Amino acid sequence: MxxxxxxxxxxxxxxxxxxxxxxxxxxxxxxxxxxxxxxxxxxxxxxxxxxxxxxxxxxxxxxxxxxxxxxxxxxxxxxxxxxxxxxxxxxxxxxxxxxxxxxxxxxxxxxxxxxxxxxxxxxxxxxxxxxxxxTQHVTLHGVFMDVLGMGVLIMGDSGTGKSELALELVSRGHRLVADDAPEFSKIAPQTLVGVCPLGTNAFLEVRGLGILNVQALFGDSAIKKDKYLRLIVQLEHMTSERLQVIDRLQGDYHIRRILGVDIPEICLPVAPGRNLAVLLECAVRNHSLKMQGYNAADEFCELQRQAIMHNRTDE
Structure with a gap:
């Protein structure tokens, strides 16, 4: 009650x-x-x-x-x-x-x-x-973004660069919904909406720079009041052993259950020289294609199978 x-x-x-x-x-x-x-x-x-x-x-x-x-x-x-x-x-x-x-x-x-x-x-x-x-509510640790029209929660341990990645995404034209502690509510059987519970969605903490007002820096289009959660991106510092077990074709995809709703999650390895903003944008585009029924790995495997069959026929 x-x-x-x-x-x-x-x-x-x-x-x-x-x-x-x-x-x-x-x-x-x-x-x-x-x-x-x-x-x-x-x-x-x-x-x-x-x-x-x-x-x-x-x-x-x-x-x-x-x-x-x-x-x-x-x-x-x-x-x-x-x-x-x-x-x-x-x-x-x-x-x-x-x-x-x-x-x-x-x-x-x-x-x-x-x-x-x-x-x-x-x-x-x-x-x-x-x-x-x-409605049911839950607060998660991460940065919630609107990337290419899709609600993306960037998660990861302290020091993985969540805020720096969010800042780069904002500079590339994407929008910030909430930093550090976005609140998610279940508004439908398979739908979660995320907001900034304190109404401070314009602010982003970046180590070395302190608190930034991205709305003042980049304009009103740099923030968004709320967004449906569609994808989780987990940033992780990986050992060489952990990297070896990642599926080379499908990537490191999982499902995370939040308030009874299954949310797709992808793990992005954090390492020097990796452009995480480009990788995250690509992850969003690829997830959008998967939602439409297209899987690049499946097509790649099918083309490989057809090539093998063709070579066997030529023999």
Whole structure:
């Protein structure tokens, strides 16, 4: 179960929802409870039979309340605000809120917000936000890049040159998503999205240079907010014995399982004179071809087989 307070809702999403806090400020401690089996039934239009934790009231609902007698109107609001499931109320798509509604929110200490957005936009925004809170997260050590349109996580032990490689890739026109500790979330059965959790995706630490702002150095196109993870590149200092066991045809490919999703991984040996940026770009292009069903090693073997068969026929 995940908890999400009204105070957090306002602090983190007031701009995105165009919220104004009009009444019930003492209800800021109330908590939205999120469970994986709720299927996002936390938000919805004014409903007394199946009450939502966040009740949305729009112009249509306000017009309906105006048609009621004073006693029925007051009974409706009493049922709304006395429901233990209610956390807050958002009045949408109208700048005018009835005074009695504001007073009732204050009396019951239930936060009441207004938003200039439509009810549909507010509900969609909240559904997306709550869905993200329910997703599985994991933080991995590495540099997450957008290389040729593909999300690539560069991993490796300290000193293998991850940040230097990322800097060279940025200088070659690729984009930085997150340095050091990208956070990945499972947003679909076979899809992970990576972000920089602290919003510092413009910064890259390079030994000897310190902290660099790649956005200031290379422009806005040098960074990206998020990206799907499609490939892991592991940098490794290898012994001669380790190099000998690498498959000369297929390379050093593996599968790494992250949050139940299988992510292809390739190991790149780190050694003096090797251009890792070119190798990584080539690895991305080659992986893209494999995703389309083409394997260079398979074609090479088939051509070799055909040549051998042809030589035998000539004999």
């Amino acid at each position: 995940t908890r999400f307070s009204v105070d957090e809702l306002f602090k983190n999403h007031a701009d995105g929802l165009a919220l104004t806090w009009l009444a019930g400020q003492k209800g800021n401690h109330r908590t939205i409870l999120l469970e994986t089996d709720q299927k996002l039934a936390n938000v919805g239009y004014f409903n007394l039979i199946h009450p939502h934790q966040i009740q949305i009231i729009g112009p249509f609902e306000l017009d309906y309340l105006k048609t009621l007698t004073k006693k029925v109107y007051q009974d409706y609001l009493k049922q709304l605000f006395e429901n233990s499931n209610l956390v807050c109320v958002i009045v949408v798509d109208t700048p005018v809120v009835p005074e009695y509604l504001l007073n009732t929110a204050d009396n019951y200490q239930i936060s009441l917000f207004t938003s200039l957005l439509s009810g549909e936009n507010v509900i969609n925004y909240l559904h997306t936000t709550l869905a993200r809170l329910l």
